Amino acid sequence: MKQKETVDYFLKIVWQNVSNTYNQVAAGFGITQAIGYMLINIEADGTAVSALAGLLGVKATSLSRMLNNMEESGLIYRETSEGDKRSVKVYLTPFGIEKRKLARDVVVSFNEYLNERLSLKEREQLISTLEKINQLTLAYPPAKK
Amino acid sequence: MKQKETVDYFLKIVWQNVSNTYNQVAAGFGITQAIGYMLINIEADGTAVSALAGLLGVKATSLSRMLNNMEESGLIYRETSEGDKRSVKVYLTPFGIEKRKLARDVVVSFNEYLNERLSLKEREQLISTLEKINQLTLAYPPAKK
DNA sequence: TAAATTTGTTATGCAAGCATAATAAATTAA
DNA sequence: TTAATTTATTATGCTTGCATAACAAATTTA
Numbered sequence: 423m424k425q426k427e428t429v430d431y432f433l434k435i436v437w438q439n440v441s442n443t444y445n446q447v448a449a450g451f452g453i454t455q456a457i458g459y460m461l462i463n464i465e466a467d468g469t470a471v472s473a474l475a476g477l478l479g480v481k482a483t484s485l486s487r488m489l490n491n492m493e494e495s496g497l498i499y500r501e502t503s504e505g506d507k508r509s510v511k512v513y514l515t516p517f518g519i520e521k522r523k524l525a526r527d528v529v530v531s532f533n534e535y536l537n538e539r540l541s542l543k544e545r546e547q548l549i550s551t552l553e554k555i556n557q558l559t560l561a562y563p564p565a566k567k
Numbered sequence: 568m569k570q571k572e573t574v575d576y577f578l579k580i581v582w583q584n585v586s587n588t589y590n591q592v593a594a595g596f597g598i599t600q601a602i603g604y605m606l607i608n609i610e611a612d613g614t615a616v617s618a619l620a621g622l623l624g625v626k627a628t629s630l631s632r633m634l635n636n637m638e639e640s641g642l643i644y645r646e647t648s649e650g651d652k653r654s655v656k657v658y659l660t661p662f663g664i665e666k667r668k669l670a671r672d673v674v675v676s677f678n679e680y681l682n683e684r685l686s687l688k689e690r691e692q693l694i695s696t697l698e699k700i701n702q703l704t705l706a707y708p709p710a711k712k
Numbered sequence: 713t714a715a716a717t718t719t720g721t722t723a724t725g726c727a728a729g730c731a732t733a734a735t736a737a738a739t740t741a742a
Numbered sequence: 743t744t745a746a747t748t749t750a751t752t753a754t755g756c757t758t759g760c761a762t763a764a765c766a767a768a769t770t771t772a
Contacts, residue, residue, distance in 0.1 A: 438759080441759090442759090442760080445760075470750085471750070471751065471752095472749085472750060472751080482750070482751070483751080483752080483753090485751090485752095486751070486752050486753070486754095487752090487753080487754085489752095490752090490753095503750095506749090506750080507750095508749065508750040508751065509749090509750060509751080510750075510751065510752095
């Protein structure tokens with residue numbers, strides 16, 4: 423099995439390149455790829471830290487330092503949830519809303535660029551296969567018989 | 568454009584999950600996903616740092632600290648290249664060769680697992696589309712008219 | 713040839729993943 | 743109800759990306 427035929431290798435290389443591209447574009451207005459995704463996922467009525475982790479596909483524990491930084495730079499603020507006092511909701515400041523617009527534009531532009539150059543069928547198959555691989559990966563290693 | 572329909576989002580999530588899976592499995596024998604890929608790409612007759620960066624899809628500058636750590640833990644050693652005295656070649660120690668076998672097994676097993684659950688056509692289309700996206704990403708943003 | 717540029721590497725600071733440990737709140741079990 | 747467990751979060755140390763800066767060797771230009 424050669425490396426250039428393995429699925430994992432391509433996923434790694436392609437995501438690294440997309441991530442770098444996003445970072446370079448987003449650096450133009452002072453944020454990173456990760457912060458852009460974070461902003462995009464914060465709802466107007468606040469989003470819990472745990473929900474954010476789920477949406478971003480990262481462990482909740484990864485977010486605390488990042489949220490501290492974002493709070494410090496005035497993008498967000500945090501408030502304890504009404505119902506569940508363990509839960510913390512994250513809200514966008516007006517400055518965060520501004521940056522979120524820019525971040526969304528980056529994502530939309532890049533995807534439009536891809537969409538113009540890939541057929542609908544190609545994209546649908548890609549996303550469907552990626553979804554399948556994701557499910558399979560989460561189930562790995564398979565239960566032994 | 569909803570996030571769950573964008574290509575970038577799936578690439579991010581799927582690679583994160585594959586990477587975590589590799590890290591968890593590889594932790595069982597004391598290495599990381601990144602070190603596993605590194606070991607797999609070092610040839611018996613040595614591989615230059617710049618070549619490694621290309622194979623791994625990272626900037627060469629990302630490797631120096633990692634190679635220091637790998638050298639310290641006895642996986643590799645470095646030697647200045649014969650021809651070009653700027654170039655440094657990386658070699659596996661016997662310990663590194665041992666770990667490389669294990670790392671390769673992880674990659675082979677996971678890909679076999681996927682191959683058994685995806686059709687040949689699915690995989691071929693996936694890799695071909697990923698290659699295409701990679702090329703497009705490297706060419707982004709497109710030259711203005 | 714000498715000077716300017718490019719290339720290969722290293723060190724280092726920052727960003728953002730992970731894991732672990734701590735803590736408080738909520739839920740479940742006894 | 744009290745005790746045990748689970749859940750949501752935070753802080754923190756480690757890893758490994760990036761970028762930048764420095765430097766030597768190689769190559770190109772004048």
